[in-house]
Amino acid sequence: MNFRVDDGCLIDESGARLDERHWRWNPKVVADCDDRIEHLPQLAPLDAVQYVYGRPTARRLPIGVIGPNEPTKDMCEAAEKLGRALAKLNVPILCGGRGGVMEAASRGAYEEGGQILGFLRGDDWRDANDYVTFPLATGIGHARNAIIAQSSLALVAVGGQYGTHSEAAFGLNFGKQVFGLCQAPDIDGVQHLETVESAINALVPILLHLR
Incomplete structure (x- = not known):
């Protein structure tokens, strides 16, 4: 599985967004955003971890x-x-x-x-x-x-x-x-x-x- 970043948020292949304060995935809410998401740069899983845990808003669980x-x-x-x-x-x-x-x-x-x-x-x-x-x-x-x-x-x-x-x-x-x-x-x-x-x-x- 690869991930993408949209407006600073980590999103998965389905368009769900990760809330890194409460650590839960919120389902995609905009039905017509698929074309835009497909053109966003991809992140491999390790890069996704590094990105989201490096965000100042993230709660870093040890x-x-x-x-x-x-x-x-x-x-x-x-x-x-x-x-x-x-x-x-x-x-x-x-x-x-x-x-x-x-x-x-x-x-x-x-x-x-x-x-x-x-x-x-x-x-x-x-x-x-x-x-x-x-x-x-x-x-x-x-x-x-x-x-x-x-x-x-x-x-x-x-x-x-x-x-x-x-x-x-x-x-x-x-x-x-x-x-x-x-x-x-x-x-x-x-x-x-x-x-x-x-x-x-x-x-x-x-x-x-x-x-």
């Missing part, structure tokens, strides 16, 4: 990135690449705000000028890694895992230990899509993928609220 505090080198590389890719699309990330996979994803996003929300277990925002742009000290310990899962539009698990298992399980329980990279938790409902690129492509319909 993607949760979860993973272990002591990851392997492959996990760190994948998390950093994931953070970088999401930032290039103007999509904020939400994570636990500390080290390991969380820090790697934060670093990748930060170096691309992205926004990183860190939901910390403790009550001191200074515990966040150096790349978090919005450190949020919850003071509720591991219960913050449920907040991360609920607050994310979707979740990507890069590897995983017990905390990652709980976040993924919470996400699935809340009806969120959970994707897995690099030996992510083997839980029914987690969709395991091979590459960061495949994870980004899987996130596109969710980011554009196509389902």
Whole structure:
């Protein structure tokens, strides 16, 4: 599916317009606009995400990135690449705000000028890694895992230990899509993928609220 831009609004092939404040598609209301729409430049799905999430009127819903505090080198590389890719699309990330996979994803996003929300277990925002742009000290310990899962539009698990298992399980329980990279938790409902690129492509319909 390709998209177009009309008067600043993202529109799909049927002429429906995306309301990026409330994230819903409004059906086409002008019946005779098809000829005009056909002559508007097309946007591929990734370009559509980058465009709409870059609009000043858009409410930027974050993607949760979860993973272990002591990851392997492959996990760190994948998390950093994931953070970088999401930032290039103007999509904020939400994570636990500390080290390991969380820090790697934060670093990748930060170096691309992205926004990183860190939901910390403790009550001191200074515990966040150096790349978090919005450190949020919850003071509720591991219960913050449920907040991360609920607050994310979707979740990507890069590897995983017990905390990652709980976040993924919470996400699935809340009806969120959970994707897995690099030996992510083997839980029914987690969709395991091979590459960061495949994870980004899987996130596109969710980011554009196509389902």
